[in-house]
Amino acid sequence: xxxxNNINNLRIKRVKGKLxxxxxxxxxWLLLLPTVFAIILCQWNPVVxxxxxxxFRTKGFSTVEFVGLSNYKNVLHDTMxxxxxxxxxxxxxxxxxxxxxxxxxxxxxxxxxxxxxxxxKILLYLPAVAPGLAVSIIWMNMYSPASxxxxxxILQIFNLPTSQWLLNxxxxxxxxxxxxxxxxxxxxxxxxxxxxxxxxxxxxxAAIIDGAGLWKRITKITIPHIAPTLLLMIxxxxxxxxxxxxxxxxxxxxxxNNASLTLGLTSYKMAFxxxxxxxxxxxxxxxxxxxxxxxxxxxxxxxxxxx
Amino acid sequence: MKKFKRLVCAVLAAGLAVGxxxxxxxxxxxxxxxxxxxxxxxxxxxxxxxxxxGNEKSYDMFMENKAKFEAENPGVIVDADxxxxxxxxxxTKAEGGDLPTMYHTSPTEINxxxxxxxxxxxxxxxxxxxxxxxxxxxxxxxLYMRDGKYYGIVKDGSLYDMGIAYNVxxxxxxxxxxxxxxxxxxxxxxxxxxxxxxxxxxxxxTGFAIASKSGQGGWHFMNIMWAYGADFxxxxxxxxxxxxxxxxxxxxxxxxxxxxxWKYDVLQDELLADIQVGGRLxxxxxxxxxxxxxxxxxxxxxxxxxxxxxxxxxxxxAGPAGRFSQVGANxxxxxxxxxxxxxxxxxxxxxxxxxxxxxxxxxxxxxxxxIKQEKGQIVGVxxxxxxxxxxxxxxxxxxxxxxxxxxxxxxxxxxxxEGVEYKFEPERCVQQLYAALDNAIQQxxxxxxxxxxxxxxxxxxxxxxxxxxxxx
Numbered sequence: 001x002x003x004x005n006n007i008n009n010l011r012i013k014r015v016k017g018k019l020x021x022x023x024x025x026x027x028x029w030l031l032l033l034p035t036v037f038a039i040i041l042c043q044w045n046p047v048v049x050x051x052x053x054x055x056f057r058t059k060g061f062s063t064v065e066f067v068g069l070s071n072y073k074n075v076l077h078d079t080m081x082x083x084x085x086x087x088x089x090x091x092x093x094x095x096x097x098x099x100x101x102x103x104x105x106x107x108x109x110x111x112x113x114x115x116x117x118x119x120x121k122i123l124l125y126l127p128a129v130a131p132g133l134a135v136s137i138i139w140m141n142m143y144s145p146a147s148x149x150x151x152x153x154i155l156q157i158f159n160l161p162t163s164q165w166l167l168n169x170x171x172x173x174x175x176x177x178x179x180x181x182x183x184x185x186x187x188x189x190x191x192x193x194x195x196x197x198x199x200x201x202x203x204x205x206a207a208i209i210d211g212a213g214l215w216k217r218i219t220k221i222t223i224p225h226i227a228p229t230l231l232l233m234i235x236x237x238x239x240x241x242x243x244x245x246x247x248x249x250x251x252x253x254x255x256x257n258n259a260s261l262t263l264g265l266t267s268y269k270m271a272f273x274x275x276x277x278x279x280x281x282x283x284x285x286x287x288x289x290x291x292x293x294x295x296x297x298x299x300x301x302x303x304x305x306x307x
Numbered sequence: 308m309k310k311f312k313r314l315v316c317a318v319l320a321a322g323l324a325v326g327x328x329x330x331x332x333x334x335x336x337x338x339x340x341x342x343x344x345x346x347x348x349x350x351x352x353x354x355x356x357x358x359x360x361g362n363e364k365s366y367d368m369f370m371e372n373k374a375k376f377e378a379e380n381p382g383v384i385v386d387a388d389x390x391x392x393x394x395x396x397x398x399t400k401a402e403g404g405d406l407p408t409m410y411h412t413s414p415t416e417i418n419x420x421x422x423x424x425x426x427x428x429x430x431x432x433x434x435x436x437x438x439x440x441x442x443x444x445x446x447x448x449x450l451y452m453r454d455g456k457y458y459g460i461v462k463d464g465s466l467y468d469m470g471i472a473y474n475v476x477x478x479x480x481x482x483x484x485x486x487x488x489x490x491x492x493x494x495x496x497x498x499x500x501x502x503x504x505x506x507x508x509x510x511x512x513t514g515f516a517i518a519s520k521s522g523q524g525g526w527h528f529m530n531i532m533w534a535y536g537a538d539f540x541x542x543x544x545x546x547x548x549x550x551x552x553x554x555x556x557x558x559x560x561x562x563x564x565x566x567x568x569w570k571y572d573v574l575q576d577e578l579l580a581d582i583q584v585g586g587r588l589x590x591x592x593x594x595x596x597x598x599x600x601x602x603x604x605x606x607x608x609x610x611x612x613x614x615x616x617x618x619x620x621x622x623x624x625a626g627p628a629g630r631f632s633q634v635g636a637n638x639x640x641x642x643x644x645x646x647x648x649x650x651x652x653x654x655x656x657x658x659x660x661x662x663x664x665x666x667x668x669x670x671x672x673x674x675x676x677x678i679k680q681e682k683g684q685i686v687g688v689x690x691x692x693x694x695x696x697x698x699x700x701x702x703x704x705x706x707x708x709x710x711x712x713x714x715x716x717x718x719x720x721x722x723x724x725e726g727v728e729y730k731f732e733p734e735r736c737v738q739q740l741y742a743a744l745d746n747a748i749q750q751x752x753x754x755x756x757x758x759x760x761x762x763x764x765x766x767x768x769x770x771x772x773x774x775x776x777x778x779x
Contacts, residue, residue, distance in 0.1 A: 061402045079769045146577060255746070256753050257753065274419070
């Protein structure tokens, strides 16, 4: 009997404890409510609807018949799916090879700069404010395979053979990634720079007194300090590049021979060129699940770094 | 719990990154078009919305027509809608009930528009206004009719078929001008390749520009495939569609395209090109020949400064199977209620785009030609004849005469179209077919060792598996 009373007391205490937490946190939840509502309405509503739609046959955007996994079967059995998936990963890999170092190197360089620092920041940030479509068109013209194309003209000055640039199936993805990097490096650079500027100068001064050179200062102080930002940027880049579609749409339309076709571009074409919204949603959901995996990986890595 | 929180966070983060869309929305006639005062609105797609430099006459004409129409139809308001059909935002506008009441599109899109429930059936209205008796349905009905029902009407003067456009200057430079001062039009596709080679050898300029992306390569290549005797799909006894273009004839047509690059070397440097590239090269005297329809020349005049006096057009060349040209047009489609759609037909009639002829319609035709003349566009070349009533046909001829910008002899071969058999797009998955053919063209243009038969077979198998087999 006594033990039963104890248990009841414990339960009452737990409930009271929980109520206290709710009471204490109620203001926090109240403040969060508009944001949560906005996220649900503007972000989750379309995502959930997209996933929902992927299980139906559609007429326009309206669902007309539940078809189970049929759209997924269609999408995954598409003879171009594997190639498109590989292409998409190829964009990601090339973006990691080409895209990681420039913003990091420039952030370190600016951080080390003594004079005209703000001027360099503005100059380097300029590509980020150029409209994406215009950037793609400018780079497309630079990559023109004609002998009068900008890059080919430069090659000719040095008596080098001209290139087919975007017409080369092996080059097309890295070339598109270069144009994406040019457009996107500046924002990443500023984030690295803000992280670097939060780093105490005392550490560098101590390292210099201990005889550490530039390379050692970068590898032993700078990189470890910005590692969380670096990881976040890498994951952001993977997520961003995985969805790439506007650059290949403008520059190559997925060609030559589908060599630059991506999941994003295929999904776009399904919805807007072929008006197959159901399949487009299924493909979007497949991309979503892959990105979900990447995001979980990011949290795991972040946990490791924090540890 | 902690793991669950992380999972939720991860799902949230990835979800924010994807942002897929999907909503259930409106269809045809969802909005009744009435404002708070009870006025009924109709909107006309592709209309001038403000008076800017260069479009003063078009704008003024629209406003005059609007005032007249609103006076004749009290309680009705005509709105100008600047939107012209664009695949990128069509679906969202259609779902949002934001389409103009009347807008024009190409026949390629009509199956998708009808199948997705965005097109109004205007059969009763068409009959009521007598279009059915005056339109040349036997010849062109496939462009705007489905299963015997009318879903659209050809936009006046937009009917076209494919031909070859020539840069006259380059032909002069290459000495390819006949005794009448006309370019020596190649009669066959093989002759076209030889002519292009002569141009390239004598002027150093591109002989022939070909499209290869955005579905436009396939769209143009289709005409060559027909000329070589290929067909694209057929329906079996069970009603299932089979792709059949990887035939010997289809392979021969693809080999021809391959030869243009690797045997004759007459194509442009920008091999991954849409039709705008060819138009630009033609306008800048960098290319001698392109496949095109007459109406596109006006676009090249406006965008790239092509001179109307420096262009000639001929009918499409012949292949082993004959001369075949695809017919197309801009089609007016309707998205309103029956009441609104009927007002749109009345509007067309009033502005002179209907089958009947009035003084007002004659005046409108003349003003249109005057505007085109001022813009340096081509006036004086008739498009194919959509109407059966001679009065309408004669009125169009008369309205052109005072504003002629080109000597019609440069277009006679094209407009007469002797021996040309007109074809329509295949019935199923047309955009996907064009994209598939683009892919075949790209492969043979970029790889000298590409095996045309293997390339076409692969493209056909993919098209069959990914699209025709999955048709609901």
